Amino acid sequence: MTLRNFWGWGNEDKAFDDRQISQLRQLVGLQFGDAELACQALPVLADLDMPDCRLQPPASLAPMISSDRRDRASHTYGKSFRDIVRGLAGDYRCAPDLIARPSTEQELLDVLDYASSIGAAVIPYGGGSSVVGGTEPRYEGNWKGTVTVDMERFNRIIEVDHQSRAAHIEGGIYGPALEDGLRPHGYTLRHFPQSFEFSTLGGWIATRSGGHFATLYTHIDELVESTRVVTPRGALETRRLPGSGAGPSPDRLFLGSEGILGFVTSAWMRVQERPQFRATRTVHFGEFLQGAEAVRRLSQSGLYPTNCRLIDAREAMINGIENGSKHLLIVGFESADHPVDGWMERALEIVTDAGGAVQANRQQKPDKDQAGDWRQQFIRAPYMRDGLIRLGLVAETFETAITWDRFEDFHRGVSETVNRVTREICGKALVTCRFTHVYPDGPAPYYTVIAPGRHGDQVKQWDEIKLAVMETLIDLGGTITHHHAVGRDHRWGYDRQRPELFAEVLKATKKTLDPGGMLNPGVLI
CATH class of the missing domain: 3.30.465.10 (Uridine Diphospho-n-acetylenolpyruvylglucosamine Reductase; domain 3)
Structure with a gap:
């Protein structure tokens, strides 16, 4: 039986093994030289620092309630860098007391009534993949306990x-x-x-x-x-x-x-x-900003490619694609109705006019399918991130969005801040960028930060880096998140980004729908 990993990403049997950790160590060694890269041992469930359950639910709720140790551990954190670090260290002091799994709306209301009657906080839980502290029982207030409500039985x-x-x-x-x-x-x-x-x-x-x-x-x-x-x-x-x-x-x-x-x-x-027709091509650029200009033209063409990923050379190299000398643009089209060759042909004309070099297609070079390589690495990336953390590195991401007219200055400012602050805090830094989404009026840059960490201080190191990042994103006019949500970790930036009057409206709405304020306290407001 495949088990979900209680401390890290995904399934236990897909986590990086010793051989993959060794390969990571060699790759990181090429970047950081003399960094100490001892692999941290995995946490043992019986040894976790987890308080006893504080709540005793009524017998009527018993069929849908769990206080199992692994269950509580699995529902403590999301999947951010700071979550993985604390999970690896066995720090589960903020574990929820109970896990509820209702299967009907009436059962859900019964759980809410119970929590309200005893003064417990309630955390809605889907898959637990939040990377911004969206599911963690970390909040202020005099709550008697925490009930995490896992919605997995609403699955039809x-x-x-x-x-x-x-x-x-x-x-x-x-x-x-x-x-x-x-x-x-x-x-x-x-x-x-x-x-x-x-x-x-x-x-x-x-x-x-x-x-x-x-x-x-x-x-x-x-x-x-x-x-x-x-x-x-x-x-x-x-x-x-x-x-x-x-x-x-x-x-x-x-x-x-x-x-x-x-x-x-x-x-x-x-x-x-479901799509029946597909086409994918890879384009190389000598300069990242040259690739960004190609993406801008493509995003404003009305062609709407399904895939339009600009990946900087260092990120491509880290993921085993190319040698770090070229920036990659992966362009793809798909349709359920018609062949997409015409759309691809026009897209390649656009990016070539912007200075791109179109690579041989898959049929000509089946052993060099860079789009397929990237797709596989994209899926495996969270497992690799966990491996990097086990080696003691600071390894995290942040994403944003900005309009095209401000992108060049924005990208320069963000990159300078992240590189400078990370080097000040960690000594060395590897910072990469890719576009995850693009729109006619701007891109969504996604940055990855990898740096040597100090054992026991990794969370503090990242928190200092993240604070500087959020300040820069807001000051330069971007958003503090394009698709990772706000949670508890982005609250400071969100408070600065949103209009104050809107905050008052949101608080009033919260008061109307959740008078006791028990749902996910500390998130958004």
Whole structure:
């Protein structure tokens, strides 16, 4: 039986083994030379620093409640760098007391009533893949305990409307099960975040998840037709409509609400026919900004490629693609209706005019499928990140978005800040960048930071780097997150980014739907 890793990413049997850790050590040694790279031992469940459960639920809730040690450990943290470091160290002092798994809305309301009656905080939990402290019981307040509500039993595809091409899907379904359920109907949701295997539909909606496809429908927002939400005040459901001008959208209220207003128990989602035609090509650039200009032109062409990933040379090299001398642009198209060769031909004309060198296609060089290499590394990246952390490195990412007119100065400013601050704190630094999503008015740059860490101080080191990063992102006009949500770790930056009057509106909404403030306290407000 495959077990989810309680301290790190994904499944235990896919974590980096000794051979892969050794390869990582050699790769990092090429970058950082004399850095000490002793591999940290894995935590032992019985030895975790975890307090006893403080809550005694009534017998009526017993069938859906767990206080199992592994269960509590697995629901303590998300999957950020600071989460993995603390998990490896066996620090589970903030573990939730109980894990509830309701299977009906009435059972969910029963759990909320119980928590309210005893003064416990409640944390909505989908797949637990948050990298911003969105699921961690870390908050202020005099709470008597914590109940984490795992929505995994809300896992059905309820109905498929073939005429409208939409599907009614429960919020706790994981990505693979969702796609498996749509496949017999010939459909796909076509939403593939990096966390796809270990995240849920409700989590995507609550965090305004960004999918793998890089243009047009990049966020889950565009795919939501209606939602049903259970709040401490009761359930509400929005009307199914292709579009409406009837006031502010109630669906938008819950998109990005991060569990502070209620639980997304189900949603009607716009689905698509499964693609039959595909084409992918790789383009090389000598300068990253040259590649960025090519992407700008392509994003404004109206072609809307499904894949438009600009990867800087160092990131490509770290992931085993090329030798670090060229920046890569991966361009892809797909369609369920028609061949895409014409779209690809025009896209390659655009990027060539911008100075790109188009690489031989897959049929000509099957042993050098760089797009396929990147796709596999993209899926494996979180496992590699965990391996780097075990070697004692600071290894984390941050992402943002900025308009094209400000990108060059923004990228220069962010890169300078991150390199300077990381070197001051860690001595050395490797900072890379790629575009995950692009729009006609701007890109979403995604930065990776790898640096030597000090054992016992890695969290403090990253927190200092992250503070400088957030200040720079805000000061230069970017967003503190493009698709990783706010959680608790981005709160400071979010407070600066949003208008103050909007903050007051959000607080009033929270007070209306969750009068006791027990849902995910400390997140967003």
